[in-house]
Amino acid sequence: MICDLASFRSIREFAESFKAKKLPLHILVCNAAVCSQPWSLTEDGLESTFQICHLGHFLLVQCLQDVLRRSAPARVLVVSSESHRFTDLLDSCGKVDVALLSPPKKEYWSMLAYNRAKLCNILFSNELHRRLSPHGVTSNALHPGNMMYTSIHKSWWLMTFLFTLARPFTKSMHV
Template sequence: HKAKVEAMTLDLALLRSVQHFAQAFKAKHASLHVLVCNAGVFALPWSLTKDGLETTFQVNHLGHFYLVQLLQDVLCRSAPARVVVVSSESHRFTDINDSSGKLDFSRLSPSKNDYWAMLAYNRSKLCNILFSNELHRRLSPRGVTSNAVHPGNMFYSSLHRNWWVYTLLFTLGRPFTKSM
């Protein structure tokens, strides 16, 4: 039994690209046993995608969410299957509820005036964890598991390249944290 890995590209900042990817995947493949949702951006200046959503939220969370929804039937047919959602410990430093405890959707895709890059990243990663947990709850009876993982601090990645302050913080924090 030989494992086969194939790379296909898509643009998570464009929901139509995600949809086309899922259609192309389904046309080529009858099964999918592992789906790793790993793409992410960090410390971007505020911008909207062509879909009208804040870029960090769409790339880090919504694009993956949409992809999994589009491929859910293939995952279930392929059981046992697994979805791995790469998140971050930074999810602990935010919330997405308003003062009454209700989900505040405006925090997920904030306006330019309400945007702070670090909070946008943290909120997207909190959404990843909430999604992974709910996906597991719904699909594990059908043989599809979902796990959210924190890969450690990615000092050697280019995630922090967009702002010198983050580069400084990564450098100063390095002796005190584990990294991959």
């Protein structure tokens, strides 16, 4: 089944198709990320890094929440990143600044967008666990490991250079 996290329509269609199969859902892994991407908007009008790395998963879990509850025991795993430590979502008054989540092009920095989305993943997982654990659904956020070499950085030359320097000291997907 195909699910495009950059499209709320696709996510809803995926969820409805999955529900129509009447299958249990004991584990849902939310693991998609884009990093170092140039600024762009999704068809829903949101900054793509934030929608793909966070909002898409959020909507998918919300759409499948009833299936998860019926399938209990069930678990949601949300892949985050240590990079969440290098950002904040608060304005100068200490309140959440929603404008930081889907910034206009002139205020966009790809790594900061990624970091913010990953912080949102952790906050989401914690709240999801609080709400669903009484119903037999647990949620955990995880960091997959330090600098595992992937092509997530492919569209930004500086990140590619840094990953190349770090590669001898990182995990690899290749044997």
